[in-house]
Amino acid sequence: MPLYWRVVVINAVVFVLGTVALALAPVTVSARVLASEAVVLAVGLTAILVVNALLLRSTLRPLDRAVRLMERVDLRMPGERLPETGAGPVAELVEAFNAMLERLEAERSASTARALAAQEAERHRIARELHDEIGQGLTAMLLGLKRAIDRAPDEVRGDLELVQQAARGSLEEVRQVARRLRPGVLEDLGLLSALAASATDLSTHSRIHVERGLASGLPDLGPDAELVVYRVAQEAMTNIARHSDADTVWLSLSRQGDNVALLVADNGRGTSGLQEGAGIRGMKERARLVGADLTVRPRPEGGTEVRLVVPIKEDADP
Incomplete structure (x- = not known):
């Protein structure tokens, strides 16, 4: 009726x-x-x-x-019925x-997956162009500068060496940007090595001390989930370097029951009173695509804690 x-x-x-x-x-x-x-x-x-x-x-x-x-x-927080x-x-x-x-x-969810896949493809394209075109151009410039310095008179050699140092610094920055855009170490050496490399980059360029606790022998999460873990850790450490004023970061990856947990914590000024930005929303979107749970909360001791819990695939080896 x-x-x-x-x-x-x-x-x-x-x-x-x-x-x-x-x-x-x-x-x-x-x-x-x-x-x-x-x-x-x-x-x-x-x-x-x-x-x-x-x-x-x-x-x-x-x-x-x-x-x-x-x-x-709110479609960003699914499940309500x-x-x-x-x-x-x-x-x-x-x-x-x-x-x-x-x-x-x-x-x-499907639209987000397509958008993130397109984003990753664009990252790879830009990284490849940086490496193949700009990187090779700067390398050729350095070789030419070296030959010019060897033949240059003393009064201009110093200026050429300054240009050489600037070109070498630019080449290193291009390589770093390309590595961040396309995690080749993740594909070649695995998740632990990629996280360790990101921690090293953070310590080198921001003078922040990173304490690592990366457990070995973790089960295989699959390429999609490993990329999510890497991107979440990368985004969390980037936010720390830009906004937190922290001097210490704790980075850990461990197994917790049927899950693998990533923790990125700092002793900075925290997120109290701050609105959720695009970076955190992006991390949550990535987490949902692989069925993971992401929480961002203040630490009782001060600072911020980002925790990602990824379920282990049923067919993963223990």
Whole structure:
């Protein structure tokens, strides 16, 4: 029965029952309503209203739940659903609403996966161009400068050596950017070596001391999950270097039951009062793609803690 006719039938039933009760009750109403009769009428009307309200409440309450969920639903935090109870048109509405949320979450997840895959492909392309074109050009420049320095008179040799040092520094920066864009060490040497290299880069360029606790013998997470772990650690350490004013970072990767946990913590100024930025949202998006759980919270001792918990694949070796 459509919802409109369901409400009409409920009201009709209540009014019919009220009319029957009034007809069968041993009460009369005078031309001038007496106080006792007014009390009886008020009690009867109140009973009719209460019964009607109770019957309609059970029918329409799921609509109120749907409205409240629509107001607070956030596709970046999936999983919220309306309870599927009862039967009839409202139950069908609840079922359709939950199915719509599932489709939207699935589409958003697929869109995010495509966007991140395109991002990784673009990173690889830029890294390759930096290495093959700009890097090789700077290398050729350094070779030419070396030959020029060897043949240059003393009065210009110093200037050429300064140019050579600047070109060498630029070449090293290009290589570092290319490494950050395309984690070749992750593909060639594995996750632990890639995390260790990122920690070394952080210590070298920001003077932040990194204490490592990278457990060996961890199960294989697969290329997608390992890339997520690496990117989350990379983003967390980049945020620390840029915003935290920390002097110590703790980086660990360990097994916890059926999960592998990444921890990046610092002793900086923390994130209290700061809004969630694009970096943290990006980390959460990556984590959801591999079924991982990411939390970013302040440490009791001061600073910030980023924890990523990645489930181990069922077919992974122990």
